[in-house]
Amino acid sequence: KLEDSNVTLENMAIAFPLMMLSIGPTIRLGLHIANITHPLISLSIGVIMQSVLMFSSSYAPNIFVFVLVYGILFGFFSGLNLIVPIS
Secondary structure, three states, X not given: OOOXXXXXXXXXXXXXXXXHHHHHHHHHHHHHHHHXXXXXXXXXXXXXXXXXXXXXXXXXXXXXXXXXXXXXXXXXXXXXXXOOOOO
């Protein structure tokens, strides 16, 4: 049983804004990677990584790992995949 006293609403509220902040800079990078490779390859790798990160964030041992995995890394791969289907 995991009990972390840092898991409060105030502390967990940082995960979503960090995810949004990490999406922004990676949108153009996603387009660049899709142009170098094939868009289907880029999207497939990104979606697989998003799934792995979403699953692994539910097993985070503490709040800092959760914020890193869900807030930053998941946002990074979300940004890579965000605009590729539209372009």
